[in-house]
Amino acid sequence: MNTIFDFTVKDRKGKPVALKGYAGEVLLIVNTATKCGFTPQYEELERLYEKYHSKGFEILDFPCNQFGQQAPGTDESIHQFCKLTYGTEFPRFKKIKVNGDDADPVYKYLKEQKGFAGWDMTHPLAHILDDMLRKEDAEYDQKPDIKWNFTKFLTDKRGLVVARFEPTESIENIEKAITELL
Template sequence: MTIIYDFTAKTLDGKDVSLNEWRGKVLLIVNTASKCGFTPQYQGLEALHRDYAARGLAVLGFPCNQFGHQEPGDAAEIANFCSLTYDVSFPMFAKIDVNGDNAHPLYKWLKAQKPGLLGTEAIKWNFTKFLIDRTGTVVDRAAPTTKPEDMRQKIESLL
Protein backbone atom coordinates (compact mmCIF):
# COMPACT_ATOMS: atom_id res chain seq x y z
CA MET A 1 0.00 0.00 0.00
CA THR A 2 1.34 3.41 -0.98
CA ILE A 3 1.68 6.06 1.70
CA ILE A 4 2.54 9.75 1.39
CA TYR A 5 6.11 9.18 2.55
CA ASP A 6 6.77 7.00 -0.52
CA PHE A 7 6.70 10.04 -2.83
CA THR A 8 9.51 12.30 -3.94
CA ALA A 9 9.32 15.69 -5.58
CA LYS A 10 11.79 18.15 -7.08
CA THR A 11 12.37 21.41 -5.25
CA LEU A 12 12.50 24.70 -7.12
CA ASP A 13 16.27 24.37 -7.20
CA GLY A 14 16.03 20.94 -8.83
CA LYS A 15 16.81 18.63 -5.90
CA ASP A 16 14.82 15.43 -5.43
CA VAL A 17 13.36 15.35 -1.93
CA SER A 18 11.51 12.48 -0.27
CA LEU A 19 8.33 13.40 1.55
CA ASN A 20 9.65 11.04 4.22
CA GLU A 21 11.59 14.14 5.33
CA TRP A 22 8.31 15.33 6.87
CA ARG A 23 7.29 12.04 8.49
CA GLY A 24 5.51 12.71 11.78
CA LYS A 25 4.52 16.25 10.84
CA VAL A 26 1.16 17.70 9.94
CA LEU A 27 1.30 18.64 6.24
CA LEU A 28 -0.62 21.25 4.30
CA ILE A 29 -0.02 20.60 0.59
CA VAL A 30 -1.17 23.31 -1.82
CA ASN A 31 -1.04 23.77 -5.60
CA THR A 32 -0.03 27.39 -6.14
CA ALA A 33 0.16 30.02 -8.87
CA SER A 34 1.70 33.50 -9.01
CA LYS A 35 -0.88 35.22 -11.20
CA CYS A 36 -4.18 34.00 -9.75
CA GLY A 37 -6.95 35.76 -7.88
CA PHE A 38 -6.13 33.45 -4.96
CA THR A 39 -2.38 34.26 -5.03
CA PRO A 40 -2.69 36.50 -1.93
CA GLN A 41 -3.28 33.24 -0.03
CA TYR A 42 0.52 32.92 -0.01
CA GLN A 43 0.38 35.43 2.86
CA GLY A 44 -1.96 33.20 4.88
CA LEU A 45 0.05 30.08 4.08
CA GLU A 46 3.23 31.79 5.23
CA ALA A 47 1.49 32.91 8.44
CA LEU A 48 0.46 29.30 9.15
CA HIS A 49 4.02 28.16 8.47
CA ARG A 50 5.52 30.75 10.81
CA ASP A 51 2.94 30.21 13.54
CA TYR A 52 2.96 26.40 13.58
CA ALA A 53 6.24 25.09 12.12
CA ALA A 54 7.78 24.77 15.58
CA ARG A 55 4.77 22.68 16.65
CA GLY A 56 5.08 20.35 13.66
CA LEU A 57 3.26 21.86 10.67
CA ALA A 58 4.90 21.83 7.25
CA VAL A 59 3.35 23.80 4.38
CA LEU A 60 4.46 22.46 0.99
CA GLY A 61 3.79 24.50 -2.16
CA PHE A 62 3.50 22.95 -5.62
CA PRO A 63 3.30 25.51 -8.44
CA CYS A 64 1.00 24.51 -11.29
CA ASN A 65 0.27 26.17 -14.64
CA GLN A 66 -2.82 24.13 -15.56
CA PHE A 67 -5.44 26.70 -14.56
CA GLY A 68 -5.59 29.75 -16.82
CA HIS A 69 -1.82 29.59 -17.38
CA GLN A 70 -1.44 31.51 -14.11
CA GLU A 71 2.01 30.11 -13.29
CA PRO A 72 3.94 30.82 -16.50
CA GLY A 73 7.37 31.42 -14.94
CA ASP A 74 10.32 29.10 -14.62
CA ALA A 75 11.67 27.91 -11.27
CA ALA A 76 13.85 31.00 -10.76
CA GLU A 77 10.95 33.36 -11.49
CA ILE A 78 8.64 31.45 -9.14
CA ALA A 79 11.24 31.50 -6.35
CA ASN A 80 11.88 35.20 -6.87
CA PHE A 81 8.16 36.05 -6.86
CA CYS A 82 7.46 34.02 -3.72
CA SER A 83 10.42 35.47 -1.87
CA LEU A 84 10.05 39.12 -2.85
CA THR A 85 6.27 39.39 -2.88
CA TYR A 86 5.23 37.18 0.06
CA ASP A 87 8.51 36.39 1.88
CA VAL A 88 7.69 32.68 1.51
CA SER A 89 9.94 30.53 3.67
CA PHE A 90 8.09 27.21 3.44
CA PRO A 91 9.32 24.63 0.90
CA MET A 92 8.34 25.27 -2.70
CA PHE A 93 8.63 22.57 -5.31
CA ALA A 94 9.15 22.51 -9.06
CA LYS A 95 6.15 23.23 -11.24
CA ILE A 96 3.95 20.16 -11.74
CA ASP A 97 0.67 19.06 -13.28
CA VAL A 98 -2.04 18.14 -10.79
CA ASN A 99 -4.57 16.79 -13.31
CA GLY A 100 -4.40 14.67 -16.44
CA ASP A 101 -2.06 11.99 -17.71
CA ASN A 102 1.03 13.90 -16.58
CA ALA A 103 -0.21 14.62 -13.06
CA HIS A 104 2.47 14.20 -10.44
CA PRO A 105 2.10 10.81 -8.67
CA LEU A 106 1.69 12.60 -5.33
CA TYR A 107 -1.35 14.46 -6.64
CA LYS A 108 -2.84 11.33 -8.17
CA TRP A 109 -2.56 9.75 -4.73
CA LEU A 110 -3.90 12.80 -2.83
CA LYS A 111 -6.95 13.04 -5.09
CA ALA A 112 -7.70 9.33 -4.69
CA GLN A 113 -7.37 9.59 -0.91
CA LYS A 114 -9.66 12.59 -0.58
CA PRO A 115 -11.94 13.16 -3.57
CA GLY A 116 -13.65 16.50 -3.94
CA LEU A 117 -17.30 17.46 -4.14
CA LEU A 118 -19.57 14.62 -5.26
CA GLY A 119 -16.59 12.27 -5.43
CA THR A 120 -14.80 14.05 -8.25
CA GLU A 121 -11.05 13.70 -8.04
CA ALA A 122 -9.97 16.50 -10.37
CA ILE A 123 -8.39 19.59 -8.86
CA LYS A 124 -10.69 22.46 -9.84
CA TRP A 125 -8.29 25.42 -9.52
CA ASN A 126 -5.16 26.84 -7.92
CA PHE A 127 -4.81 26.80 -4.13
CA THR A 128 -6.67 23.56 -3.47
CA LYS A 129 -5.38 22.39 -0.09
CA PHE A 130 -4.81 18.91 1.34
CA LEU A 131 -4.32 18.51 5.10
CA ILE A 132 -2.43 15.42 6.23
CA ASP A 133 -2.14 14.28 9.86
CA ARG A 134 1.03 13.10 11.61
CA THR A 135 0.40 9.50 10.54
CA GLY A 136 0.27 10.43 6.85
CA THR A 137 -3.51 10.19 6.50
CA VAL A 138 -5.23 12.78 4.30
CA VAL A 139 -7.86 14.23 6.63
CA ASP A 140 -9.18 17.20 4.66
CA ARG A 141 -9.38 18.67 1.20
CA ALA A 142 -10.16 22.38 1.08
CA ALA A 143 -11.36 24.36 -1.91
CA PRO A 144 -9.39 27.27 -3.36
CA THR A 145 -11.93 29.62 -1.78
CA THR A 146 -11.03 28.33 1.70
CA LYS A 147 -8.58 30.81 3.14
CA PRO A 148 -5.54 29.38 4.94
CA GLU A 149 -6.55 31.18 8.15
CA ASP A 150 -9.90 29.36 8.05
CA MET A 151 -7.97 26.09 8.47
CA ARG A 152 -6.33 27.07 11.77
CA GLN A 153 -8.76 25.18 13.98
CA LYS A 154 -8.34 21.94 12.01
CA ILE A 155 -4.56 22.36 11.98
CA GLU A 156 -4.42 23.03 15.70
CA SER A 157 -6.50 19.92 16.39
CA LEU A 158 -3.84 17.83 14.58
CA LEU A 159 -0.78 19.41 16.20
Protein backbone atom coordinates in the same frame (compact mmCIF):
# COMPACT_ATOMS: atom_id res chain seq x y z
CA MET B 1 1.58 3.93 -1.82
CA ASN B 2 -0.01 4.07 1.62
CA THR B 3 0.96 7.53 2.87
CA ILE B 4 2.31 10.80 1.54
CA PHE B 5 5.67 9.81 3.04
CA ASP B 6 6.04 7.06 0.41
CA PHE B 7 6.62 9.65 -2.35
CA THR B 8 9.65 11.47 -3.67
CA VAL B 9 9.24 14.85 -5.37
CA LYS B 10 11.65 17.32 -6.96
CA ASP B 11 12.72 20.56 -5.34
CA ARG B 12 12.67 23.69 -7.48
CA LYS B 13 16.20 22.94 -8.69
CA GLY B 14 15.21 19.41 -9.79
CA LYS B 15 16.81 17.48 -6.92
CA PRO B 16 14.82 14.56 -5.44
CA VAL B 17 13.25 15.10 -2.02
CA ALA B 18 11.89 12.06 -0.17
CA LEU B 19 8.74 13.15 1.65
CA LYS B 20 9.56 10.63 4.39
CA GLY B 21 11.84 13.41 5.63
CA TYR B 22 8.64 15.11 6.82
CA ALA B 23 7.43 12.06 8.78
CA GLY B 24 5.96 13.10 12.12
CA GLU B 25 4.89 16.51 10.83
CA VAL B 26 1.48 17.84 9.84
CA LEU B 27 1.60 18.87 6.17
CA LEU B 28 -0.46 21.30 4.12
CA ILE B 29 0.18 20.54 0.44
CA VAL B 30 -0.86 23.33 -1.93
CA ASN B 31 -0.88 23.78 -5.71
CA THR B 32 -0.15 27.45 -6.27
CA ALA B 33 0.04 30.13 -8.93
CA THR B 34 1.56 33.59 -8.92
CA LYS B 35 -0.97 35.35 -11.19
CA CYS B 36 -4.26 34.12 -9.72
CA GLY B 37 -7.08 35.81 -7.84
CA PHE B 38 -6.14 33.52 -4.94
CA THR B 39 -2.41 34.40 -5.01
CA PRO B 40 -2.76 36.70 -1.95
CA GLN B 41 -3.38 33.48 0.02
CA TYR B 42 0.41 33.22 0.11
CA GLU B 43 0.23 35.84 2.86
CA GLU B 44 -2.20 33.74 4.94
CA LEU B 45 -0.16 30.59 4.30
CA GLU B 46 3.05 32.28 5.45
CA ARG B 47 1.28 33.48 8.60
CA LEU B 48 0.21 29.87 9.36
CA TYR B 49 3.73 28.67 8.63
CA GLU B 50 5.31 31.20 10.99
CA LYS B 51 2.79 30.41 13.72
CA TYR B 52 2.97 26.60 13.63
CA HIS B 53 6.22 25.57 11.94
CA SER B 54 8.06 25.19 15.25
CA LYS B 55 5.23 22.93 16.47
CA GLY B 56 5.69 20.36 13.68
CA PHE B 57 3.78 21.96 10.77
CA GLU B 58 5.06 22.24 7.21
CA ILE B 59 3.63 23.71 4.00
CA LEU B 60 4.68 22.13 0.70
CA ASP B 61 4.18 24.49 -2.25
CA PHE B 62 3.79 23.01 -5.74
CA PRO B 63 3.43 25.68 -8.44
CA CYS B 64 1.10 24.61 -11.24
CA ASN B 65 0.36 26.32 -14.56
CA GLN B 66 -2.70 24.22 -15.51
CA PHE B 67 -5.38 26.72 -14.49
CA GLY B 68 -5.54 29.73 -16.78
CA GLN B 69 -1.74 29.63 -17.28
CA GLN B 70 -1.49 31.56 -14.00
CA ALA B 71 1.93 30.22 -12.93
CA PRO B 72 4.15 31.42 -15.78
CA GLY B 73 7.90 31.63 -15.55
CA THR B 74 10.66 29.41 -14.27
CA ASP B 75 10.77 27.65 -10.92
CA GLU B 76 13.34 30.19 -9.76
CA SER B 77 11.35 33.24 -10.92
CA ILE B 78 8.26 31.89 -9.13
CA HIS B 79 10.32 31.35 -5.98
CA GLN B 80 11.76 34.88 -6.13
CA PHE B 81 8.29 36.39 -6.65
CA CYS B 82 6.91 34.55 -3.59
CA LYS B 83 9.88 35.49 -1.39
CA LEU B 84 9.90 39.15 -2.43
CA THR B 85 6.14 39.75 -2.61
CA TYR B 86 4.90 37.61 0.29
CA GLY B 87 8.03 36.79 2.28
CA THR B 88 7.34 33.06 2.08
CA GLU B 89 9.76 30.76 3.87
CA PHE B 90 8.06 27.38 3.35
CA PRO B 91 9.49 24.88 0.83
CA ARG B 92 8.63 25.39 -2.82
CA PHE B 93 9.02 22.53 -5.26
CA LYS B 94 9.35 22.13 -9.02
CA LYS B 95 6.35 23.23 -11.10
CA ILE B 96 4.09 20.22 -11.72
CA LYS B 97 0.82 19.12 -13.28
CA VAL B 98 -1.93 18.13 -10.87
CA ASN B 99 -4.50 16.79 -13.37
CA GLY B 100 -4.37 14.57 -16.44
CA ASP B 101 -2.34 11.54 -17.42
CA ASP B 102 0.93 13.32 -16.66
CA ALA B 103 -0.17 14.59 -13.24
CA ASP B 104 2.49 14.24 -10.58
CA PRO B 105 2.11 10.94 -8.67
CA VAL B 106 1.74 12.86 -5.39
CA TYR B 107 -1.35 14.59 -6.76
CA LYS B 108 -2.78 11.39 -8.20
CA TYR B 109 -2.51 9.95 -4.69
CA LEU B 110 -3.96 13.03 -2.97
CA LYS B 111 -7.00 13.08 -5.28
CA GLU B 112 -7.59 9.34 -4.69
CA GLN B 113 -7.64 10.02 -0.95
CA LYS B 114 -9.90 13.10 -0.99
CA GLY B 115 -12.12 14.11 -3.88
CA PHE B 116 -13.61 17.52 -4.59
CA ALA B 117 -15.33 18.76 -1.44
CA GLY B 118 -17.38 21.60 -2.98
CA TRP B 119 -16.95 25.34 -2.85
CA ASP B 120 -17.62 27.62 0.08
CA MET B 121 -20.35 29.50 -1.76
CA THR B 122 -20.04 32.50 0.57
CA HIS B 123 -16.65 33.26 -1.02
CA PRO B 124 -16.92 35.98 -3.71
CA LEU B 125 -15.15 33.85 -6.35
CA ALA B 126 -17.08 30.61 -5.73
CA HIS B 127 -19.98 31.36 -8.10
CA ILE B 128 -17.59 32.55 -10.81
CA LEU B 129 -15.58 29.31 -10.59
CA ASP B 130 -18.69 27.15 -10.43
CA ASP B 131 -20.23 28.85 -13.51
CA MET B 132 -17.00 28.67 -15.50
CA LEU B 133 -16.29 25.01 -14.67
CA ARG B 134 -19.91 23.93 -15.16
CA LYS B 135 -19.88 25.41 -18.68
CA GLU B 136 -16.86 23.21 -19.49
CA ASP B 137 -18.29 20.11 -17.79
CA ALA B 138 -21.79 19.97 -16.28
CA GLU B 139 -20.64 17.23 -13.90
CA TYR B 140 -17.24 18.68 -12.97
CA ASP B 141 -18.12 18.56 -9.28
CA GLN B 142 -18.48 14.75 -9.40
CA LYS B 143 -14.81 14.25 -10.33
CA PRO B 144 -11.87 14.28 -7.89
CA ASP B 145 -9.68 16.48 -10.12
CA ILE B 146 -8.14 19.65 -8.76
CA LYS B 147 -10.47 22.44 -9.84
CA TRP B 148 -8.24 25.50 -9.40
CA ASN B 149 -5.10 26.98 -7.89
CA PHE B 150 -4.63 26.95 -4.10
CA THR B 151 -6.40 23.67 -3.43
CA LYS B 152 -4.97 22.36 -0.17
CA PHE B 153 -4.55 18.86 1.26
CA LEU B 154 -3.92 18.33 4.95
CA THR B 155 -2.04 15.25 6.14
CA ASP B 156 -1.56 14.09 9.71
CA LYS B 157 1.74 13.14 11.38
CA ARG B 158 1.43 9.59 10.00
CA GLY B 159 1.15 10.91 6.42
CA LEU B 160 -2.55 10.16 5.99
CA VAL B 161 -4.68 12.63 4.03
CA VAL B 162 -7.32 13.91 6.46
CA ALA B 163 -8.83 16.88 4.61
CA ARG B 164 -9.06 18.70 1.30
CA PHE B 165 -9.77 22.41 1.21
CA GLU B 166 -10.81 24.16 -1.96
CA PRO B 167 -9.35 27.64 -2.55
CA THR B 168 -12.60 29.25 -1.35
CA GLU B 169 -12.24 27.71 2.14
CA SER B 170 -11.58 30.23 4.91
CA ILE B 171 -8.11 30.25 6.42
CA GLU B 172 -9.76 30.08 9.86
CA ASN B 173 -11.27 26.67 9.04
CA ILE B 174 -7.94 25.43 7.73
CA GLU B 175 -6.11 26.71 10.81
CA LYS B 176 -8.61 24.97 13.09
CA ALA B 177 -8.01 21.65 11.30
CA ILE B 178 -4.23 22.14 11.57
CA THR B 179 -4.32 22.87 15.30
CA GLU B 180 -6.45 19.78 15.94
CA LEU B 181 -3.73 17.63 14.33
CA LEU B 182 -0.84 19.31 16.12
